[in-house]
Amino acid sequence: MSYQALYRVWRPQRFEDVAGQEAITQTLKNAISQGNTSHAYLFSGPRGTGKTSAAKIFAKAMNCKNSTDGEPCNDCDLCQSITQGRLGDVIEIDAASNNGVEEIRDIRERANYAPTEADYKVYIIDEVHMLSMGAFNALLKTLEEPPMNVVFILATTEPHKIPLTIISRTQRFDFRRISPKDIIRRMTYILKEKQVDYEEDALLAIAKAAEGGMRDALSILDQALSFSDGTIKLEDTLRITGSITQELLIDYITAALNNDTQTGLALLHQMMQEGKDANRLVEDTIIFCRDILIYQKTKDEAVLKMSKVDDAFIALAEKANPEKMYATIRIMNETQQEMKQSTHAEVYLEVATVRLAQPVQASPETHPEKESANHQELNDLKNKMRQMQSLIENLQKGVPSNGSSNGRAAQPKRNTAKKQTAFKVNTRQVYRVLEEATKDDLLKLKDIWPDLIDALSTSQKAIMNTSKPVAASPKGLVVTFDYDILCERASSDTFLLDAVGDYLEKIVGHRAELVTVPSEQWPKVRQSFIDQMKANVPSSSESEESDEPESEEDDTIVSEAFQLFGKEVVKVKD
Missing domain, CATH: 3.40.50.300 (P-loop containing nucleotide triphosphate hydrolases)
Structure with missing residues (x-):
């Protein structure tokens, strides 16, 4: 086989x-x-x-x-x-x-x-x-x-x-990513069953490279078995994965801590000549600095992602400046983003190494007078913000900035209010939906409305959160909003209208035209439609029939109103 x-x-x-x-x-x-x-x-x-x-x-x-x-x-x-x-x-x-x-x-x-x-x-x-x-x-x-x-x-x-x-x-x-500890335990079991010798550090390197995937770990282990001469060694796994030894990382970080640019560049060139992967170097450096910061605070080896706690690691953790570690993570993260858009990875790594070897700027804690000045500047900005907020509130209430409340100052406020006209409802579209609307369509729409809103993007959800379907037909739906501005934004947002139509087509089986109406205007629009329906029915004075047909017509109107809006909404008055 x-x-x-x-x-x-x-x-x-x-x-x-x-x-x-x-x-x-x-x-x-x-x-x-x-x-x-x-x-x-x-x-x-x-x-x-x-x-x-x-x-x-x-x-x-x-x-x-x-x-x-x-x-x-x-x-x-x-x-x-x-x-x-x-x-x-x-x-x-x-x-x-x-x-x-x-x-x-x-x-x-x-x-x-x-x-x-x-x-x-x-x-x-x-x-x-x-x-x-x-x-x-x-x-x-x-x-x-x-x-x-x-x-x-x-x-x-x-x-x-x-x-x-x-x-x-x-x-x-x-399913979550598998921890290096669990991956190592599984690989240890397999190697013992196959009676293959191994180094603990080699399995740790494989677990780090697998990034939480057991299948990836076993694939790398398969390569290591083929590459080795009977024993899984750390050197072999590092060649296969392109990872960097902890000793090299310690030397590299130490050069940065000592502001030794020459040594840092020499170590970088050495790793590149050995065929180390540039992206792997960046990732390993970030995780290694993270482990140093975590170990400085917890002294717990179990929470470390990739580092082995030995004398060299402990010595580095004791002398490493946290500010320098933060700067290293930030610089390497920026370098990783830049490398994705370029084919000159080594150049970006060289620039990053030079930046890492620069002295870290002193924090404000070492300069009390500078910190005091910053606090004073911050307080001034807060005072100005409070003044601006107070001015805005007064303008919204119609109170002029000088505190007077005469009619002339308040006049521009009324003019402004007049200019902010209410949202104009497209009654033609609303009537077109109501003519074919049924209660069953409305109940189906209400049932899926929360799921529809969840399927929208964040900005679209912000518009539709206060929406409420009030009428629906096979080809359209009427939705009310608490605020006029949301009505206007919803009716003019073509991406939102397409998203609603796509969702309805996917779930209900057909697209529907969305018509928006402010909540406070909806009763008037609905009553206007009912009045129009009544006006279209011939009166008893225009017909020579008895009063009985007129009663039947009225019953028809009431029945249609019940079907459209439900008995709990419609009130019949003579």
Whole structure:
């Protein structure tokens, strides 16, 4: 048999093998052992943190006849079939290549058939955020009314791209990045099973380079096994990952602390000639300075991300100036941003090294007289701000700045108020919606209105937060706002109108024209429409019929008013 990568050979087969996700695995085990499983789950988190592995283990545990405390036995034919991918009742789908409406419709049709061998039919949809909007709409109905004995497990690295209507119908589990400690523990277990010698520092370097992903860590370990001569050594892993030894980082930071530009540049050139990755150097320097600052305050080795506490590290932490560490993090962060837009990474690193070797400017604590001057300047600014605020409040109340309240000074205020005319309602559009409006359309719209607002951008939410739908038809909706200015902004914001239309088309199935009305004007507009409807009905003086048809016409008007606005709103007067 051909060689298999470590992350495939050592893929977790039990919940207890999933590293760093104890809270999630314990919850899933309890749900299975207690029979409280849901019909849909969402597993989200960074790559290589165990989402798909946990989904397969969950599928095995649900169907295993010999499961114990929510764990599958992995020995029965059913567990073996799921592990090898041969069981037809556990279907794994890659949404990146099957993201169309037809594929999801096919899933919906097949989901209606009962499982053939297992108790539950399980659909594992990986990278579900890649589905098209039409595919999400096709999946929505199935998640809302799922068939019996069917479970959907959605896995994604970008949950923010999934519609809220999908997320709200699932149980969501957020997988976190795996800590270096857990990654090292898993790699140690694998190397002992393979009877391979290793250096502790080498595994630490691999865990740092993996950035919280177990699959990445095992891939790097695979490379190190191929590169080494039987023992995993630190030197080999550093060459593979492009990382920098802690000794070099200590020398580099020490040169910066000593304002030794020449030594700092020499160390930088040495690391570049050894083939170290420029981005990795920046990241390692930032994290190393962070570890120094944290260790200075806590003296706790457990909270450090990448550093090994030895005599050299302790000596550096004792003499390192915190202000210098803050400056180093800031300069390296700026350098990292600049390097993304340039192909001359080494030049930016050289400039950063020169900047790091410059003396740190003294803080205000060392110059009491300068600090006092700054405080005085700050107090002056606060006093001016208070004066301006008081002036603005007086102008809003119609009081002139000199304190007098004569009619001439107040006249411009009234003129200004007259210029700020109320929002002009487009009654033609409102009437067009009301002519076809129904109470059912309004109830549907009210039901999805909070979700619609949540789906908007931050600036659009600020406009729509006080909005309230008051009438709806298949082709339009009338929305009231507490303030005229929000009405005007909503009616003139084409991006907002498009966003509302897109959401309604996605959820309801059709677009609708949004018409805005201030809350205080809505009763008048509504009554005007009712009066117009009455005016269009022939009166008894114009017809030679008896009074009975007139009563029927009035009943029709009242019925339509009830249908449009509801019995709790309409009041009938003779």
